[in-house]
Amino acid sequence: MGTAATKPVAKPETEDLKDPAYLKIRDLIYEISGIYQPEEKLYLLASRCSRRMVAVNAKTPAEYLSHLTTRANREAELRSLLNEITIGETYMFRSPPQLEALRTVILPQLIKSKNAMGFKRLRLWSAGCSTGEEPYTLAMFLMEESAKLLSGWTFDILATDLNDNSLVTAKAGIYGEYALRSTSELLREKYFKPYDEKRLQVSDKLKSLIRFDRVNLSDDSKMIFLKGLDLIFCCNVLIYFDLISKRKVMQHFHSNLLSGGYLFLGHAESLYQVDDRFRLVHFPGAISYWKAPPNYTGSEKS
Numbered sequence: 567m568g569t570a571a572t573k574p575v576a577k578p579e580t581e582d583l584k585d586p587a588y589l590k591i592r593d594l595i596y597e598i599s600g601i602y603q604p605e606e607k608l609y610l611l612a613s614r615c616s617r618r619m620v621a622v623n624a625k626t627p628a629e630y631l632s633h634l635t636t637r638a639n640r641e642a643e644l645r646s647l648l649n650e651i652t653i654g655e656t657y658m659f660r661s662p663p664q665l666e667a668l669r670t671v672i673l674p675q676l677i678k679s680k681n682a683m684g685f686k687r688l689r690l691w692s693a694g695c696s697t698g699e700e701p702y703t704l705a706m707f708l709m710e711e712s713a714k715l716l717s718g719w720t721f722d723i724l725a726t727d728l729n730d731n732s733l734v735t736a737k738a739g740i741y742g743e744y745a746l747r748s749t750s751e752l753l754r755e756k757y758f759k760p761y762d763e764k765r766l767q768v769s770d771k772l773k774s775l776i777r778f779d780r781v782n783l784s785d786d787s788k789m790i791f792l793k794g795l796d797l798i799f800c801c802n803v804l805i806y807f808d809l810i811s812k813r814k815v816m817q818h819f820h821s822n823l824l825s826g827g828y829l830f831l832g833h834a835e836s837l838y839q840v841d842d843r844f845r846l847v848h849f850p851g852a853i854s855y856w857k858a859p860p861n862y863t864g865s866e867k868s
């Protein structure tokens with residue numbers, strides 16, 4: 567779980583919400599991260615700012631805005647504020663139908679086409695990985711398949727997020743029952759070791775399959791360098807973005823993916839009216855977006 571949902575929230579005064587500095591802070595966050603806070607949710611932003619205002623001893627929203635825009639440490643402060651506002655709700659094996667789609671259709675298809683080119687390596691990206699549950703789930707899934715479908719294959723998983731605190735938790739790989747509630751006893755025994763009375767820690771082998779990094783999906787200078795991916799999971803991230811920032815991220819994802827690669831979003835998310843270059847593919851209980859090879863002439867589209 568991300569930090570924003572767990573810490574106590576200081577309540578801003580109602581009249582403070584009318585302060586135009588909050589709108590400027592909202593616009594700044596949008597510009598940097600793509601995360602859009604509508605006016606009716608401004609109270610949430612204000613309460614998260616209030617924690618940072620206490621931390622930097624800013625007396626008013628306008629003074630805090632100056633910490634974010636003109637002071638020497640503005641970049642560090644902006645990062646701290648982003649750590650407060652992002653929501654990191656997640657758990658392992660959150661979407662079994664996606665894994666079933668991988669096992670039954672997508673992996674066999676990728677294996678066939680990559681085998682034909684002489685490649686036996688898969689590259690996955692968990693974009694917006696929060697505290698790591700999604701990439702560790704993918705790693706366990708691939709490890710299980712490596713004795714079957716993926717025998718002789720290698721794979722690596724890139725896992726990225728904007729939130730520094732989430733990435734620290736992800737790298738540590740220590741989880742309690744909340745995160746593990748959908749993880750079977752068998753997988754717990756195979757891929758975790760005891761950490762303390764209530765928590766388990768991910769095994770070193772599983773950790774070695776994942777590279778964690780801080781990537782802001784709205785940072786073009788980083789996004790353009792992520793190439794050669796077979797699968798992108800960007801689940802429950804773009805719900806916080808508006809249409810313009812979603813479109814921008816999709817342009818990147820389309821070029822980050824190899825031809826024939828697939829993109830998964832959260833189960834309530836879609837690319838309807840966002841991007842029509844991907845082809846929508848239906849699976850039982852899940853959908854995915856396919857980057858069709860240039861010569862593909864099928865008809866199903868998003």
Ligand SMILES: C[S@@+](CC[C@H](N)C(=O)[O-])C[C@H]1O[C@@H](n2cnc3c(N)ncnc32)[C@H](O)[C@@H]1O
Pocket residue numbers: 568599600601652653654655656657660693694695696697700726727728729732781782783784800801802803806832
């Ligand atoms: C609700 S969590 C989703 C976690 C996981 N993908 C899942 O579905 O269980 C959303 C994550 O998106 C991250 N996020 C939001 N905006 C982002 C951005 N601009 N760049 C990278 N990550 C971002 C947040 O920090 C948060 O960890």
